[in-house]
Amino acid sequence: MLVAPSSEIGLKTIASIARRMGYRAIGVDVDLCPPSLLKEGSKSAPRLVLFPAKRIRASSPAEAKAALRGLGRQVIVIGIPENRETFRFMSRDSRFDFVEASPELVSEVDSGEAGLLTLSGAYLSFSLKNVVGSYRGLHTFGELVARCRRLSIPLRLYSTAGNEFEMWHPRQVYFLLKLFGAGKEVLLESLSLPAISEKLRRVSVQLDL
Amino acid sequence: MTYELVLVLLLLPALSWLVWHVRRLEKALNSLRKTSLTVAGPTATEARKKRGKRYLVFLLLQEKPERRVEVVGGWITDALKRGLGELEFSLCRPHLIYFSPRRGRGVLRVNKECVAKVITCLSLERRMGNSKVLFVPIRTTGTLKRARKYLFDRQVSS
Numbered sequence: 001m002l003v004a005p006s007s008e009i010g011l012k013t014i015a016s017i018a019r020r021m022g023y024r025a026i027g028v029d030v031d032l033c034p035p036s037l038l039k040e041g042s043k044s045a046p047r048l049v050l051f052p053a054k055r056i057r058a059s060s061p062a063e064a065k066a067a068l069r070g071l072g073r074q075v076i077v078i079g080i081p082e083n084r085e086t087f088r089f090m091s092r093d094s095r096f097d098f099v100e101a102s103p104e105l106v107s108e109v110d111s112g113e114a115g116l117l118t119l120s121g122a123y124l125s126f127s128l129k130n131v132v133g134s135y136r137g138l139h140t141f142g143e144l145v146a147r148c149r150r151l152s153i154p155l156r157l158y159s160t161a162g163n164e165f166e167m168w169h170p171r172q173v174y175f176l177l178k179l180f181g182a183g184k185e186v187l188l189e190s191l192s193l194p195a196i197s198e199k200l201r202r203v204s205v206q207l208d209l
Numbered sequence: 210m211t212y213e214l215v216l217v218l219l220l221l222p223a224l225s226w227l228v229w230h231v232r233r234l235e236k237a238l239n240s241l242r243k244t245s246l247t248v249a250g251p252t253a254t255e256a257r258k259k260r261g262k263r264y265l266v267f268l269l270l271q272e273k274p275e276r277r278v279e280v281v282g283g284w285i286t287d288a289l290k291r292g293l294g295e296l297e298f299s300l301c302r303p304h305l306i307y308f309s310p311r312r313g314r315g316v317l318r319v320n321k322e323c324v325a326k327v328i329t330c331l332s333l334e335r336r337m338g339n340s341k342v343l344f345v346p347i348r349t350t351g352t353l354k355r356a357r358k359y360l361f362d363r364q365v366s367s
Binding site: 163166171172 | 270272324325326328329332333335336341342343344345346
């Protein structure tokens with residue numbers, strides 16, 4: 001799960017609720033919550049791993065490259081493209097761990113995209129904030145799930161919660177995907193982070209968590 | 210005397226044919242009644258399966274805790290009607306069995322086919338009036354007795 005709290009108290013509340021919900025690791029957006037607060041946040045939930053994540057929003061490949069410069073390997077990188085060209089670039093570049101598909105770019109998810117993601121080893125992701133309070137968002141989410149099923153694209157979901165009321169319990173995500181026809185293997189995989197667990201281990205050790 | 214005897218002898222076959230015909234009709238009617246009863250009504254097993262209910266234990270996190278149970282019940286009803294529509298809502302037949310304003314935990318009874326839809330609808334609703342809420346599903350059970358066990362469990366994970 002990825003969260004974006006704006007204060008230490010918010011992070012502590014989210015961390016304690018996430019632990020009670022059964023999460024073992026959550027990503028924290030470093031733009032809103034500096035890494036120094038991660039250590040404080042981890043004290044409120046000792047068995048929960050907090051790892052830093054950087055969300056890069058770009059409208060061109062040049063802008064995305066500039067944002068990646070100097071980032072290093074200490075964070076999980078999530079790319080948020082604003083157009084098709086940047087979407088393709090981020091899917092191709094192996095420095096991006098996740099490429100977030102916004103509702104406008106769902107129609108760009110095709111077999112070409114599936115091939116690029118397979119080559120780079122990145123995951124296609126979707127923020128559940130687009131679904132809350134918007135039935136149009138729900139419709140595009142359903143379309144995305146159908147495309148991912150058809151093209152066998154690994155999909156990951158996160159909440160991008162700013163406070164505890166924007167979080168998603170794993171069972172809520174499970175039933176949401178089940179309602180849209182996702183198979184059992186997709187349901188379980190969307191709630192876990194198997195392939196980047198090596199990077200997570202490295203990142204969390206460096207932060208001394 | 211002879212004339213009456215002849216009349217009786219003539220009418221007897223007609224009468225016996227009439228009686229035989231009426232009995233045949235009666236038999237046919239009885240068998241039709243039995244057949245129509247079997248088709249129209251469900252068997253006991255089918256009726257029991259149709260009544261399948263699920264008890265959903267949930268936790269409601271509220272920004273401004275609402276003390277009145279009827280307000281929470283009304284929020285659940287409105288959220289489900291908005292998400293499912295009137296037709297699906299009446300098919301799901303949700304009913305708030307129990308809610309504790311102090312603990313924020315409750316039990317919702319729904320039709321077993323509608324569990325995923327009800328959980329998804331309530332997960333998408335994040336506002337109750339002017340305050341924020343979060344509906345957390347803890348457990349789904351088949352009996353109320355088992356649901357009571359999870360009402361006071363601290364952990365909310367599956």
